Amino acid sequence: MTSTSRRRVMMITALLAAAPALAACGAGVDANTSDAYAPTEANVLIDGGGSAKIYGRNGIKVAQAFLLGPASGAQIAAGGSVPLYLSMVNYGTAADQLEGVAVSPEVATSVKASGAISVPPGQLVNTGRPSQVILEGTKKPLYGGESLRLTLKFAKAGDIQMNVPVVTHSREYSTLPAAPAASATPAPTTSESATPAPDPSADS
Template structure:
């Protein structure tokens, strides 16, 4: 074999060896562009048994779910609240409704859903102004909160929802509401007791 043929054989072998890596890169890229975005931080797509088989059921798919945390390096204090962002697609043949979101009470006290969210067939729906309330611990970003989404027809879907720091593509979202400071009660100045003046009585001299 000539030196030229030998170099060509080495080049072909190197290219063939690189194909699996190139395929893996392509698969990872396509995975983010061929379906609705769902953040995977904090295991949002991980089921309780460690699998990633689904993030919905009976035709209802939660394509995006995250809690907006503080700015990078900050925190949301315990007792506060944080916005909950949801995107839901109903692939079932009949409409459905998200009637509520509840927590197990470990990370947050309650979840506010201002009104039921109607889910028309084959349409993307969002849940405006939803929020987790009564944080049990300060939120820094990177945590996860276990929530159960209640649907009229699809039933209950329980999943771990990530807390995403308000940075990068999330930096333009409105920040978490600041808790309203409780007004401090101030003692009113006590009124100084004053003696009520009485008419001066003088004894009439006897004549």
């Protein structure tokens, strides 16, 4: 086989390998290709070693994961709430479900979910609009740009830990519903206003 033929075979193999992932991303009315995208901590979601590395963990691929924070220039005060937006694909052969999300006490007080989310094989599933998963009682003010450590709890895939970024409620994320209890306030400025000196004539 000539070097030109070998390169052509390699290119075709790569395209065939990518086809299932591309098809999955375009499936359904809430296809990931039409949604805002935020990167996930990819290294956490890679199993295997060497040439056998596979994107995903325990049969679950998380194509999209972010926490929706405040508008640009604002903050969500400590004790506030933020929605978690996820897009997931089950590349196993059996149906699974996201049963809950856990956080450490240093991140938030609790996570509110409206119920388990079914993740059938080969289908793109998201947490909805508004999201069905809300972090409540955040321990620190959020401005956007932070990452919070979460644990996704699946019935079959088990626990999957991720660092999930906080994005500002602006630009491509501006149409997504915020958490109902989110309290966004203007971010404090770093400059301090001088206190005027007392007027001596005020006491006369």
